[in-house]
Amino acid sequence: MARTPRNDALILEVLGRNRRFRSCQEVHIVLVRRSSGQGKPPSLSTVYRALHRLVREGLLDTIRSPDGELLYRLCRTSDRHHHLMCRLCGRVEDVPQAEELSAALDRIGGASGFGGLDYTFELSGVCPRCS
Amino acid sequence: MARTPRNDALILEVLGRNRRFRSCQEVHIVLVRRSSGQGKPPSLSTVYRALHRLVREGLLDTIRSPDGELLYRLCRTSDRHHHLMCRLCGRVEDVPQAEELSAALDRIGGASGFGGLDYTFELSGVCPRCS
DNA sequence: ATGATATTGAAAATGGTTTTCATAACCATA
DNA sequence: TATGGTTATGAAAACCATTTTCAATATCAT
Structure with missing residues (x-):
């Protein structure tokens, strides 16, 4: 224990x-x-x-x-590590429509021939509050 | 110049x-x-x-x-920064089906309300040669 | 050539992270 | 509650990629 x-x-x-x-x-x-x-x-x-x-x-x-x-x-x-980070205030939100992204990533993984796949995906921008 | x-x-x-x-x-x-x-x-x-x-x-x-x-x-x-890197040998390949990924990302960007979007996407695994 | 501007090398500084090592906390058992 | 083995902790030093400093060169336009 x-x-x-x-x-x-x-x-x-x-x-x-x-x-x-x-x-x-x-x-x-x-x-x-x-x-x-x-x-x-x-x-x-x-x-x-x-x-x-x-x-x-x-x-x-x-x-x-x-x-x-x-x-x-x-x-x-x-949590599959899909983040959307504001470059100005550092706030991080979840990426909308992450399912679609997951699906695309899974297909890509399958087509790659690579094993033990892992990924990080980082999306950054300026959030509405900061702009 | x-x-x-x-x-x-x-x-x-x-x-x-x-x-x-x-x-x-x-x-x-x-x-x-x-x-x-x-x-x-x-x-x-x-x-x-x-x-x-x-x-x-x-x-x-x-x-x-x-x-x-x-x-x-x-x-x-x-090059929109879609890479697939082997964790063992460090080789980097382009991600197959990147168009699908791009499309998903563009939709996400649109739905997010964030401006000035940029992203990095890093996929890692073990390449066929190393496994 | 001449002087203004940009590049370079060597060494020191930075700064996040990791290691070291001696000390303290913890736990099971007698 | 001693005893001993294991793990956590703090303080300081070590690490190490990257930046900066600064004096010396190279480069360019004229």
Whole structure:
């Protein structure tokens, strides 16, 4: 039975607040702020390690920001990683009509001759609120 | 009229040898090897700068490797960045049936309400030769 | 040639991420 | 509640791709 490191819950709670992708450093800063008064926050290394673990366990989803940072957010079951990210405010929405996209991707996978297919798909633009 | 830095040609020549994506460091190593005997190779910084310039000018295409490195290759006109990369050997092929994918993406773009849409799509798997 | 502008190399700085290592927390069992 | 083995943690250092700095060159128009 897997022991659950005590900080995992904290981190999941932070990521659970909304569905925006956040960098490890952002998560860490939130934890630091949040804990002023009540005990020490986990260190940056611990947050990195926890995020790795959570990704490995399938609880988190990752994408890379345009400048190469790794961003994390809570997975939604059957989430096939179709995201639409606003380049200005960073908000991420689900891609509408994702079924159509999934179908196309599956067909492509089948025709490719490749095995163990996985993909990431990142759509970015400027959201209505920002434009 | 734009002057062409003398190393751009060299670098394009290296990338022109095949359609695999390469990191800046890989390109640099090739240049270093290649130039044993005939004069000094360009420095790493110069290669970085040249690659930037070539991307800016639309001659190169980039993707990020799974571990966050930026990889470059020659653009093909009307290339809409649909790549299928082998996780083992790094070979990159074009995605078959890309038209279908394009169509789906265009519809999604229309339905999203986002402006200035751009996307990257990266499909990875294990190619027939490697499996 | 002359001077204005752009390119280059070498080394240092950046900055996200990972590793190290010593310490502390945890858990099962006796 | 000792005991010992396993895992988590923090702090600092190491990593490593990429950028920046800055002084020295090359390049171009004239």
